[in-house]
Amino acid sequence: MKSKVFGTVLSLCLALSAFTVYHSESVVHAESLSSIKKKQQDNAKKAKDSKAKLEENKSSQAALEAEVERLDKLTTATDEKIIQKQADIKETKDEIAQLKEEITVVQKRIDERDKLLKERVNSMYESGGAVSYLEVVLGSKDFGDFLDRVLALNMIAEQDRQLLEEQKKDKELLENKMASVEKKLSNLQNAMKDLQKLQKQLKAQMAEKDRLMTSLQSEEEELHKEAHKIENEGALLKAQEEAFRAEQARAAAREKARKSSSGGSAPSMGPVSGNGLIIKPAAGAITSPFGMRSSGMHEGIDIAQGGTVPIYAAADGTVIKSEYSSSYGNVVYISHSIGGQQWTTVYAHMSSRAVSGGSVSKGQFLGNMGNTGRSHGQHLHFELHKGPWNAGKTNAVNPAAYW
Numbered sequence: 001m002k003s004k005v006f007g008t009v010l011s012l013c014l015a016l017s018a019f020t021v022y023h024s025e026s027v028v029h030a031e032s033l034s035s036i037k038k039k040q041q042d043n044a045k046k047a048k049d050s051k052a053k054l055e056e057n058k059s060s061q062a063a064l065e066a067e068v069e070r071l072d073k074l075t076t077a078t079d080e081k082i083i084q085k086q087a088d089i090k091e092t093k094d095e096i097a098q099l100k101e102e103i104t105v106v107q108k109r110i111d112e113r114d115k116l117l118k119e120r121v122n123s124m125y126e127s128g129g130a131v132s133y134l135e136v137v138l139g140s141k142d143f144g145d146f147l148d149r150v151l152a153l154n155m156i157a158e159q160d161r162q163l164l165e166e167q168k169k170d171k172e173l174l175e176n177k178m179a180s181v182e183k184k185l186s187n188l189q190n191a192m193k194d195l196q197k198l199q200k201q202l203k204a205q206m207a208e209k210d211r212l213m214t215s216l217q218s219e220e221e222e223l224h225k226e227a228h229k230i231e232n233e234g235a236l237l238k239a240q241e242e243a244f245r246a247e248q249a250r251a252a253a254r255e256k257a258r259k260s261s262s263g264g265s266a267p268s269m270g271p272v273s274g275n276g277l278i279i280k281p282a283a284g285a286i287t288s289p290f291g292m293r294s295s296g297m298h299e300g301i302d303i304a305q306g307g308t309v310p311i312y313a314a315a316d317g318t319v320i321k322s323e324y325s326s327s328y329g330n331v332v333y334i335s336h337s338i339g340g341q342q343w344t345t346v347y348a349h350m351s352s353r354a355v356s357g358g359s360v361s362k363g364q365f366l367g368n369m370g371n372t373g374r375s376h377g378q379h380l381h382f383e384l385h386k387g388p389w390n391a392g393k394t395n396a397v398n399p400a401a402y403w
Contacts, residue, residue: 064212065326071209072329072372078202079351079370083308085195092188099181106174113167206371236333240320240388243335244342247318250359251337254316277338277402278314279362281347282369282380290398299396300346300383309369311380313360314345314403320389322356328381329372333389334360344395346383349375 284305291298313334320333328348332355336343351370360366371378383389384399 068209068212068373069324069326071205071212072324075202075205075209075370076330076352076372078198078205079368082195082198082202083368085191085198086308089188089191089195092184092191096181096184096188099177099184103174103177103181106170106177110167110170110174113170117164117167209371210376236321237388237390240333240335240344243318243320244337244388246359247335247337250318251316277343278345278384278399279312280403281314281345281366281382282309282311284309284369284380286400287379290396290400297393299393300348300381301399302379302381303369304377304379305369306378309378309380311347311350311366311369313362313364313366314382314384314399315343315362316360317345318359319355319357320344322353325373327374329375330367330370331373332366335388342387344383344385344387344389345399346381346385346389348381348383349373349379351378 280303282303282305284303286301287304288298288302290301315334315336315338317334317336320335322332323330325331325348328346330350330353331346331348332350332353334345334347336345347366349370349372350367351372353367354365355367369378369380375381382399383393384397384402385393385395386397387395389395
């Protein structure tokens with residue numbers, strides 16, 4: 001009986017023990033699944049937040065780029081207004097200088113005529129004025145002498161009248177010219193004020209641009225590696241092909257004209273390996289040379305100088321494309337055919353573009369140095385490619401070695 005009771009108790013204990021172990025394991029397993037699920041949810045939330053931040057950053061970058069482009073367009077327009085205003089001021093100054101010269105000539109005539117009229121008045125006064133005329137007439141020897149004297153007196157009177165008329169006209173002319181000078185001087189002062197206002201606007205726009213560029217926190221050369229974000233790269237390459245074909249035809253025509261003008265065969269240029277292939281496209285110091293930087297390869301050179309700095313075509317060529325780019329700003333691409341070799345030049349960050357297509361001559365004005373696109377400060381980013389331009393810039397060479 002005791003044995004039976006003991007067996008029953010033992011069985012119950014084992015059953016309870018097994019239930020406890022199973023229950024504990026179930027609890028642990030349930031907690032583990034809950035923890036994993038929570039971690040998965042946390043990771044999913046982090047991934048979602050990260051994606052949202054990336055999208056926000058992308059949107060922010062796009063907004064900044066749009067603002068940079070807006071400021072560039074404003075800057076270009078303001079810069080063009082400044083150039084026009086400077087031309088107007090120069091023209092007004094030239095007109096004032098011309099008027100002053102004319103005033104000097106008129107004043108000289110008036111002074112000389114005043115002197116002559118004073119002499120005539122003195123002569124008439126000393127000879128008795130009108131009485132002397134009567135004496136001259138009455139003192140004639142005969143009727144023929146009388147007529148001669150009357151005609152002479154009439155001529156003198158007519159000359160005096162003409163002299164007075166001319167004097168009157170010249171004095172009116174002098175007054176008009178002096179009034180014109182006063183008006184032009186007033187216009188000049190207003191134009192100078194407008195110019196100062198435009199220059200102030202330009203300075204503010206450039207400061208805002210610099211602030212935005214700092215917020216972008218991107219190196220210029222890194223952005224250049226992105227092929228300056230040309231969405232129509234295919235169109236550019238196609239335009240490049242067409243431009244080079246046109247340039248080859250023009251180069252052949254130039255060579256033919258040169259031969260005919262020289263009366264003999266033109267010497268071969270030989271391999272292009274030294275200076276003289278192109279001209280330096282703009283005045284200024286090379287602030288950033290061609291080569292490796294800490295952020296990567298700089299496939300061009302930066303030329304910088306203050307003020308209004310004109311940019312010229314480095315060689316005869318054909319314009320591939322003239323456009324505004326989000327990173328290159330106002331940029332012009334030119335295809336060249338020199339000694340049978342294709343070359344390509346790129347002129348970036350210009351304040352304005354004076355060419356839109358067609359052929360250009362070496363030294364032709366392309367636009368002015370600027371600070372458009374992804375640029376820090378006024379400069380020209382200039383590239384030379386031995387062959388066609390490509391997004392990887394694998395043909396880029398040091399331009400400074402070729403002028």
